Amino acid sequence: MNTSNFDPKQFRQALGSFTTGVTIVTTRGEDGQDYGLTANSFNSVSLEPPMVLWSLSKTSSSAPAFMTAEHFAVHILAADQESLSNRFAKRGEDKFAALPIQRGPGDIPLLEGCSARFQCRTTYRYEGGDHIIFVGEVVAFDSFDKSPLVFHSGGYGLLLKKNSDLADVSSNFGDDWLGFLLGxxxxxxxxxxxxxxxxxxxxxxxxxxLTILSMGDGRTLADLQHLVAITGQEVAAKDLQPLVERGLLVIDQDRRVHFTEQGRRFAIELLAFAKAAETSAEQGLNFEEAQLLKMLLKRVIRSTGSELPAYWRKENFWRENSVWTQALCQDATPG
Ligand SMILES: Cc1cc2nc3c(=O)[nH]c(=O)nc-3n(C[C@H](O)[C@H](O)[C@H](O)COP(=O)(O)O)c2cc1C
Structure with missing residues (x-):
């Protein structure tokens, strides 16, 4: 193919099929300012001597600083650093604002929370079309045992290692049925x-x-009947009685159901138990597996929910006076 005929979009797309990690490369300019940008062009070069490379767009506002800097640092981002990656990919932002920063050789800024960090002395700069290729000798490094952020086809991803657990999926219909597993x-x-x-x-x-009221109280019996019906259960007025008798709920003159102060506290306590149960369930999963599990379940909820009545839409369950929102701000834990 004649390269002058390349469609730039298609070329970018093809390059994007190469999956990479995400780094932030930082340096200190001659003007005494910190500079940095998100880069996925990073790669290892040599073990002996230890060397790495990355490439920088000539149009980057950080280019003049990197062209004169004797040192730079490469931070391999961890899975939970997507927002930091976005911050360093935007021109004009005060990228370092409010970040805890340590200093390396030549005063280069070192960021925290990443999965690995390499402090480098700039050894070579090469022309690379519209980019400059930087090769650096690693003078110090840290490794923090955190799972990495992944970049593929223009979007972030999480690393899921192919391991024997996944190969061990039972083919027995009964205990492999999605409904059984979820239930x-x-x-x-x-x-x-x-x-x-x-x-x-x-x-x-x-x-x-209590759960439905936790998402927002002040509902009528009819509201509750509609919302509880998603569980396949039916509610009658008498079902509210035990909760009223225990001082957890009150019904006002408009027949709307509200938490009492005691009921609200009990709902927060149940929420704390629910959060603790989630934390202990996730103990067998690493960060990205837990994220992936939730992401996939949300997809299944979407794909099985298209025919549901409108009142079962998520927004109908949640109200501004939700106990969950208030409780999560107060960090509820089981007592
Ligand atoms: C995942 C990702 C990878 C990137 N990789 C590079 C790269 O390797 N080299 C580069 O020059 N720009 C890269 N960019 C774009 C820069 O981060 C962005 O253009 C730059 O930070 C803009 O601000 P600046 O002009 O202040 O540098 C990447 C952006 C993202 C989101």
């Missing part, structure tokens, strides 16, 4: 919460009602 997971997560409910003489239906 079993849900009931096991619910166990500590059920124990707490039992101590108060409350049943699963009470939990459903």
């Amino acid at each position: 079993r997971t849900y009931y096991q997560l619910l166990m500590p919460i059920r124990e707490r409910l039992k101590e108060h003489g409350l049943r699963d239906i009470d939990y459903e009602l």
Whole structure:
């Protein structure tokens, strides 16, 4: 193919099929300012002597600083540093504002929270079309055992290692059915919460009602009936009685159901149990596996939810006075 006929978009797309990590490269300019940018052109070059490379667009506002700097630092970003990556990919931002910074050789800024960090002495600069290729000798490095952020086809990703666990998926329909796996997971997560409910003489239906009210109270019985119906259960006025008798709920003259102060506290306590159950369930998963699990479940919720009645849309469950939002701001933990 004649290179002058390349479609730049297609060329970019083809290059994007090469999956990389994401780095932030930083340096200190002669003007005493810190400079840095997000770069995925990083690669290892040599072990002995230890050398790495990356390339910088000639149009980058950081180019003059890197062209004269004797040192630079490469930070391999961790999976939870996507927003930092976005910050350093934008021109004109005060990229270093409010970041905790250490200093390396030549006063270069060193960022925290990454999965690895290389402090380098600039050894070569090569012309590379519209980029300059920087080769640096590594003078010091740190490795922090954090999973990396991944970049592929113009978007961020998470690393999922192919391991034997994945190959070990049972083919037996019964215990491999998605519904069984989801149900079993849900009931096991619910166990500590059920124990707490039992101590108060409350049943699963009470939990459903408290959960829905936690997303926003002041609802009518009809609202509750509609929303609880997603669980396949039915609610009658008498089902509210045990919660009213225990001083957890009150019904106002417009027949709207509200938490009492005690009810609100109990709902926060149940939420803390739910968060603790989630944390312990995720112990067997690393950061990106836990993210991936939730991402995939959200996709399944979307793909199975298109025919649902409008009142089961997420926004109908949540109201501004949600206990969850308030409680998460106060860091609720089981007492
Ligand atoms: C994932 C990702 C990888 C990037 N890789 C590079 C790169 O290797 N080299 C480069 O010059 N720009 C790269 N960029 C673009 C720069 O980060 C961006 O143009 C730059 O930070 C703009 O600000 P500046 O002009 O102040 O440098 C990348 C951006 C992203 C989001």
